[in-house]
Amino acid sequence: MVNMNFSDIRHSISDVTDYSSFIRENRQMVNRYLNTVLWFCILTGPAIAVGIKFGVFMAATYSTCMAVSMYMFIVALLHLLIIKIWPYSEHVGLLALISMELLLVFMVYHHIHIHITWFFIPLLSILFCDGKLFSITLLTNYAAMVISTWLISPYDSSTNSTFDTPFEYFVNTMLGYTIETMVMLVAGLTLTKILYDFFSALMQKNREALENSDRLKEQMNILFSMAEIYDHVNLIDLNSMTETSLNDQSYETYELDFEKHAHTVMNHMIKKQVSPDYLEAFLDFTNLRTLEKRLRGKRFIFGEFVNTKTGWFRAQYINVESNGQGVPTTVIYTVQNINSDKRREENLIRISLTDELTQLFNRRSLDADIARYESGPMEADLVILSIDINRLKAINDSLGHDAGDELIRAAADCLTSAIGKKGKVYRTGGDEFTAVVHSTAIAAIVDKINQKAASWKGSYSDDLALSIGYASHKDHPDASINELKKLSDKIMYEEKTKYYQETGYERRGKR
Template sequence: MTSLNQMPGSYDEFLLQNRKYINGSFLYVIFTCIFTGPAIALGIYFGVFNHTNYYACFIISFVMLMLYLLCWYLYKISPYSRYSAYIAICVMNIMLVYMSYEKINVRVTWFLMPLLSMLLLDIKIYVSSCLFNYLMVILSIWLSAPFMSSITNDVTPRQYFLNEAIARSIESFIMAVVGYEIGRLISFYYKSLIEEKHTVSVAERMMEKQIVLLESMSELYDRVNYIDFESMIEQSLQCGQKIEYKLDLENNNHSHMVNGMIDEVPKEDHDRFLRFTDLKTIQSRLSKQKIISEDFKKNNKNWYRLQYIVVASDENGYPTKVIFTTLNIDEEKRKEKFLLEMALTDELTKLSNRRCYDRDVAEWKMVAPPENLCIISVDVNGLKIVNDTLGHMAGDELINGAVDCILKGMKRNGKLYRTGGDEFVAIIFTTDYKEIGEAILNYANQWRGIYNNKLAISIGMASVVEYPYVTYEELEKIADDIMYQNKAEYYKQNGIDRNALYNKYQAR
C-alpha cells in the first residue's frame, strides 16, 4: 500500500492515506463483481447452476453496477471517508444473501467480507462488519434451509438450519479473532515503520544541521576537527575537505590535528598544551561545561585559541561528539594589550598611573625588598597656584617638565609612576640613589618653560640601604613623610601660607 520512502509523518496521516487507497481499490473490486451475473449465466448455460435463473443474474449485475456508481460518487466527494467501503461491504453481504436465496451458494465469499473491512484498520468498522456478516450468514442459512434439506433428504429444514448455524457461528468467531489479530499486527507493523521513519528523519535532520554547523564553523575558524567518541573517528574539515582518521586512544592521547600542531608550540607551553588537548580527559572536563578553551602562542609570534565544543551528549551528560577548533586571536590580543595599557597609563604624561603602581606594588610585597631598592616620592610645588593664575596649559607644562627632569635624573634605573595630580613615585634599583635625587633637583632648577620660568619640586627618598629592616609599605611612608617635610619647608622659605591658599580655594 505505502512504501517506506512514502511513509507519512504520523499514524493518523497513514490511516487517512490508507482509507483513500482502500476506497479506490474497492471501486475495482465492485467493478469486477458487476461481471458476476454474466459468469453465473454461463454456469446456468453449461449446467453448473441448475436451480437458479437468468433473472437473478441480471439483478446481481444491476445491483453491483448501482453500487459501483454510488461508491464512485462517494469517492469523488470524500475519498478519505471511512464509510464508503463499509457501505460496499454491507451491500455485498446482502447480495450474498440474495444469491443464497436464488440457490447460488459461493461459501468462501462470506469470509472475504470481514477480511476486506479489516484493511481499513478501524476496530469499530471491523467489529460491526463481522456482526453484520454473521447476521447475513444466519439469514442465508435460514432462507436456504428448505431447499438444502430437500436435496439431502436425511434432515429436516430445522435440523439443517441448526447444524449449519452452529458450524458457521464457530467459523465466524474464529475468523473474527484471526482477522482482529491480523489487523492488530498490520497496525503495529505500520506504527513501528512510521516511528522508525520519524526517528530516522529526526536523526537525518540533526545530522544535516550538524553538517551545516560544521561547514559554517570551518569558515569561521582556522581549523575545525569533528571528533566522534562513539565511532572513534576524527574528521578534519579544513579547507572544505572531509578527511577521516581513526582515533587510537590506547596508543595516542591526542588527535591527528593536535599531533601536527605540537611542533608549533613553544617548549615552555608543551606540557600545558598536551594537558589541554588530552582526549582521555576531555570528555570528563566537558561533562561539566559545554565549551572549554585556552590561548597559546604559535612559534612565539602569533596567538591562537584552542577550543573544544560539545555537539552531542549521552543520557548522562557525557559528551559523545565534540568539535575542536583553532582561531588566530592576534587582533584580539592586540586590543586587549591596548586597552590594558590605556587602563594603566596616565593620559597626559604617558607614564604608568596609580592603578599600574598598585598592581606592581602588590607583586613586590609578596617578596622581601631587594637591597638596592629605593623609593622616590616627588611632588610639584605650587601647581594649584599656576593652574589658578596662568591656566591649566601652564599647569600641564609644569607636570610634563617635572616628568622630564625626573626621568633624566633616574637614567633608566627604574620606573616612574604618576600617582596623583602633582604626585609621582619612582621605584629605582641602585645604591647611588642620592646622586639620582640631586640630579633630579638640578634638572628641575635648570628647567624653563613657555608659560613658566621655573619648576619647584619636593623629593623624599627612602632606600633599603638606610632602612634595611622595614617593609615596602613602611619604606613608602618614609619617602612620603620626607617629601612632605621638604614641601612644607619650601612653602615656608618662600613665604607661602598654604592654609590661606586652602581657605581661599574652599571659599570659591
C-alpha cells in the same frame, strides 16, 4: 476506473505522527483499494459465464452473469462518487463491504457457491484497523449467510439425501458457518488488536524519530553557524571515537585511537604553529585522554595560546551530550583567533593602569606593584623614589592650567629619560610622582633627574624644580615596602621645605 494516486496517499500516511491521524489517512487509502476491488468484481459475471460453459455452474444462467456485472458496475461507480465526497469515512468502506456481501447472497441464490469468499469480506475489513468496523462487517456477513442459506435450503436439501427437510439442511449448514464465524471473530479481533498495538508503537517511534530529526537539524544548523564564526570547528564523538571537521565541504571523518595518539588530527596540524612558550600548555589542554575528566559536569572549558603566524587564539571544548554519569559523549571543539580581543583587553588594562596626561603608570598600578612586594621578597637593589613638582600651584594660578600641565609632562619626561629601563615611574597625584627603581647608583640617577629639570625650557615657563626623596632596601634591609615608601616621602618633604627656604618662595605661590 479512478486515478487513485496511491503514492501520494502512502506519502501522506508516512508523514503522520499519531495513531488517530494514521487511522484517518489509512481509511482514505483502504477506501481507494476497496473501490478497485469493486471494479474488479465486475469480472465476476464473465467468470461465472465461463463456469456455465464448462458445466461448473449448471443451475446458473447467462442472464445471472449479466446481472452480476451490471450490479457491480453500479456499486463501483456509486462508491467512486461517494469517496470523492467523503474519502475519510469508514461508512464508505462499510458500504463497499456490504455491497459485496449482497453480491454473494445473489450468487448463492442462483446456486453459484464459492464458500471461502464469505470470509474474504470480513478479512478485508481488518485493513481499517478498527475492531468495531470488523465486528459490524462480520455480523452483516453472518446475516447474509443466514439469508442466503435459508433461501437455498429447499433446493439444496432436495438434491442431498442426507437431509430430510430444508430446515434440517439449514440448521446443519448454519452450525458450520456459526463455528467458522466465531473463529473468524476471535482471529479478527486479535489481529485488529495486534495491528493497533503495532501501528501505535510505530507512530510513537515515528514521532520520536521526527523529533530527533528536528533536534538533529537544529543542532546541525547551530554547528554550521559555528563553522562560520570559528576558524576551526570539529565534532568529536567519544562513543564512535571519531572526529569530523565542519569547516570544509567534505566533512571528512577521522578515527580516534587513544592508544596511538592523544590528540585529534586537527590539533596535530595546529601544534606545528603554536609558539614554543605555549606548546606544552596547548598539548596538555588538547589531550583527549584527560578530556572526559576535565569536562565532566561542565558546559565548556577553554584555553588561550599564541600562534606564531596569526597571534592569539582560543581553543574551546563544548560539552554537547553526556551519559547518565555525566561523562561527555559528544563534544564540539572550536578554535578562534582572538587577536583583536586581546588588543582591546590590553588597551583596557593599559588605560586602567595609565595616567592620561603623562602616559605614566597611575596610582592603581603602583598599588598593584606594592602589593606584590608585600607578599614576596624585595630585590637587593630596589629603591623607592618620591618626587614632587615645586610651585605647581603658583604656575597654575599665575599662568593657567596649560602651563601647569606643561610642567607635569616635563617632570614625567625628566623622570622617564633619567630612569630609563631601570624602573617604573608612576604619577600618583597632581604634582606627585613615585618611581620604583633597581639600581646601586641611585644618587647618580637623582643627579641626572635634577640636571634635566634645570635645563628644561617650556613654552609658558622655564622654571622646573623637583623635590626628590628616596629610600633603598640595601640601606634599610628590615623595612617593608610600605615603610620604604613612607621614608622616601619624608625625605622628599624635607627637600621641599629646604627648597622654599632657600628660594624665598611661599608654598602658596607668593614671594
